[in-house]
Amino acid sequence: xxxxxxxxxxxxxxxxxxxxxxxxxxxxxxxxxxxxxxxxxxxxxxxxxxxxxxxxxxxxxxxxxxxxxxxxxxxxxxxxxxxxxxxxxxxxxxxxxxxxxxxxxxxxxxxxxxx
Amino acid sequence: xxxxxxxxxxxxxxxxxxxxxxxxxxxxxxxxxxxxxxxxxxxxxxxxxxxxxxxxxxxxxxxxxxxxxxxxxxxxxxxxxxxxxxxxxxxxxxxxxxxxxxxxxxxxxxxx
Numbered sequence: 001x002x003x004x005x006x007x008x009x010x011x012x013x014x015x016x017x018x019x020x021x022x023x024x025x026x027x028x029x030x031x032x033x034x035x036x037x038x039x040x041x042x043x044x045x046x047x048x049x050x051x052x053x054x055x056x057x058x059x060x061x062x063x064x065x066x067x068x069x070x071x072x073x074x075x076x077x078x079x080x081x082x083x084x085x086x087x088x089x090x091x092x093x094x095x096x097x098x099x100x101x102x103x104x105x106x107x108x109x110x111x112x113x114x115x
Numbered sequence: 116x117x118x119x120x121x122x123x124x125x126x127x128x129x130x131x132x133x134x135x136x137x138x139x140x141x142x143x144x145x146x147x148x149x150x151x152x153x154x155x156x157x158x159x160x161x162x163x164x165x166x167x168x169x170x171x172x173x174x175x176x177x178x179x180x181x182x183x184x185x186x187x188x189x190x191x192x193x194x195x196x197x198x199x200x201x202x203x204x205x206x207x208x209x210x211x212x213x214x215x216x217x218x219x220x221x222x223x224x225x226x227x
Contacts, residue, residue: 042217042219
């Protein structure tokens, strides 16, 4: 089954404790991206990757890191989480990014709470 | 920068009612426009899209028409069902940015 898999789905952690949210897709997609969803703000892009070893900042990259060492994986790293990073996180992928197609395939989301 | 504004929610309707969720956008150039739907506990999935002015996107009984003159892309459905209860997001892409720009989302609840 074609899918984007995120782990963990739910996590409660404390300020400053490094964590990684994994994202894996089995569709051989070149483009991958992370969004965060906050009430009243919709989804905002954190980072994206056009292909292996190519990553770039989105609109809200502060406090996050990513890597793209393999095509299928695009982990999101919070080196020192803070309470303002409490959010619902989505990983998404697409065969490539042309803009016109606009079809992103989303994971089920990872709800992160930072105390 | 580009932006999308949706009508405030939540929206609550009875089954078989007519649905409209308003969406307007601000963008340079000629963006492509999308509606995504998020069912409870799931990720977003593409509902419909339109890539140029006057195009109509449709899927599962939902429709939206790309209106360049009013910069709008309102979502409509003639007769909603309980299973349509979800959060709906309007989005655009364009201007060379490698991302979708989303509205804030509208939560829809359909009562039997």
